Amino acid sequence: MTEVLVVGAGPAGLAAALAARARGAAVTLLDAADELGGQYWRHLPPQRPAARERALHHGWARFERMRRELEADPGCEVLTSAQVWAIEPADDDGRVGADGRLIDGGDRAVAGAAARAALVVHVLVGPVDGADRVARSIRPDALVLATGAHDRTLPFPGWDLPGVFTAGAAQALAKGERVAVGERVVVAGAGPFLLPVAASLAATGARVVGVHEANRPGRLAAGWLPRPWALIGAVGKAGELAGYAWNHVRHRIPYRTGSAVVAAHGTDRVEAVTIASLDRDWRPIAGTERRVEADAVCVSHGFTPRLELPIAAGCAITSDRFVVVDAGQGTSVAGVYAAGEITGIGGVDAALAEGAVAGHVAAGGSPTDAEISREMRARRTTTDFAGRIEASHGIRSGWTAWLDDDTLVCRCEEVPYGRLRATGDATCSTGLRSLKLTTRAGLGICQGRICGRTVEHLLGGDGGFADGVSTDRRPIAAPVRLAELAGASAPNRPEGHLRKETP
Structure with missing residues (x-):
């Protein structure tokens, strides 16, 4: 029986697990x-259930169905609070290359793989x-691998103040804790994600005083309007957009394009922000x-x-920093x-379609199989959708004009923009x-997860670096105690058939 490991239990991972099980893996x-x-x-966790939890989630019934199944x-072992901290090559005989511990004999035939x-x-x-x-x-x-993504936030003066959130x-906090981050909240940046964030904040009782999209x-229009027939498969998104529009009307939330928060002000926390209009390059x-x-x-x-994990596994990465897939x-x-x-x-629909295809093929199937023809069609539609998001809302180079020399770029190591630039030039x-090493940017506790792309842009522009290094390359993908590493020398228990258990 083919054994499939799925890392990540978001929409893509759940869909992959279900598809692999449908193939008998x-x-x-x-x-x-x-x-x-x-x-x-x-x-919310089971200990603190909500009577109407579905109110803050799109597709909640689908999630509940997937989770129950x-x-x-x-035949599916579900492990939560499970952190992958490293991926490494195995020797041909199935032993771990680093310490020689036997994982598997490596000689069994896998039908369909x-x-x-x-x-x-x-x-x-x-x-x-x-x-x-x-x-x-x-x-x-x-x-x-379905490890997802996290927010990218560009620095601006005052972004290190308490009260500035991704x-x-x-x-x-709104979905998982029912906590409003403030009473008067400004939402800013770029992309469709700003709309559900404003809706979640309004649902928790916060007053959203404005949503500011940086692009004009x-x-x-240039990103979303061409080839409108290609969006027919994503017609469900129109309903979501209408819901967000109604939320803005109902809560009287202004939506402004071509504008951004370029500074936050306050002593012990945010008290006000400066909003400015931007040109087409975000200056x-x-x-x-x-x-x-x-x-x-x-x-x-x-x-x-x-x-981190795709790079550790040796996967090829595109020039715009995504995993190359067939x-x-x-x-x-x-x-x-x-x-x-x-x-x-590409959003949740893309993740669900790609996850189903990945799980099906990982379990020995083919992308041409009739069982996943619907997912393959959705995959093509959502790929186009992802391209439109980048064309419409992608970051423009002029954003650096709102930085000053004292703006912190790396908050962990407290490296300001002026020192970063001066050290790089020197x-x-x-x-x-x-x-x-010389600037200390990206060497803090987050290991460049927040500032990494920004540091790369400010120091190297779009040309990359001669050593081929990126801030996404982390051989140790998560914090590990020395005692836990020392314990790795103990004999590893046999894995055998994938089991359900609570560690």
Whole structure:
């Protein structure tokens, strides 16, 4: 029986697990969170249920159906609070290359699998802050990576003040804790994600005083209006858009294009923000600045895919930093598949379609099989949708004009823009590794997850670095205690058939 490991239990991962089970594969589904659903279906824990939880979620009934089916299936082992901290090649005989521990004999034939993944996935199961996490090393026949993405937020003066949130964090607090981040909230940045964030904030009782999209109407039209027939398959999005529009009308939320929060002000927390009109390249237009009172600001300038694990697995990455996949969601590495936001930012429908295709093919199927013809059609439609999002809402280069020398770029290491630029100029280095060491940017506790892309842009522009290094390359993908690493020398328990158990 083919054994498929799915990393990530958001929409793409759930769809992949279900599709692989439909093909008869044994599945292990794991996620670092303590509940299934990922960032999209983030919800209250069972200990604190809500009477109308579906009110803050699109497709909630579908999620509940998927979750019930997987949790009740004896052929699917579901592991939550399970953190993948490393992926490494396995020797030909199935042993882990780093320490020689036997994972699998490596000589069994796998019916229907085109090529077995020659990788070992190292997992720690248990609370992140716990001292007794259970170590597991899994060598699956096929690996599906559905690790998703997180907000990308461009720095601006005052963005380090308490009360400045990423839009994703604000929505997570609204959905998962029913907490409003403030009483008067400004939402700003770029992309369709600003609309559901404003809706979630309004549902928790916050007053959203404005939503500010950085791109101007001309660029939005140029991205969304060409070839309207290509959007027929995404007709459901029109209903969502109408719902968000009604939310703006009902709560009297202004929606402004061609504008951005270019500074936040306050002593101990945000008290006001400066909003300015932008030109087509996102440069602030002099004389348009206005100050707006607010006690919170939620900012998102798109998303950054979580590429640590695909890079560790050896997957090829595109020039715009997404995982390269073929028609069956296969990566450049045999037996490894990718789905969801790590292949392109296309939204939940794209993630569901790609996940279903990836799981089906990982379990020995083909993208031409009739069972997934609907998902293949949806995949083509949503790929076009993702391209439109980038064309309409992608970041423009002029945003650096709203920085001043004192603006922190790396908040962990407290590296301001002026020092970052001066150090980069003084060293004349063309390698990112040396620039990180000399500037300290990206070396803090988040390991560049928040500032990494920004640091790369400010130091190297769009030309990349001579050493080929990127801030997405993290051989240790998550924090690990030295005691946990020391315990890795203990004999590993046999994996055998994928089982359901509570570590």
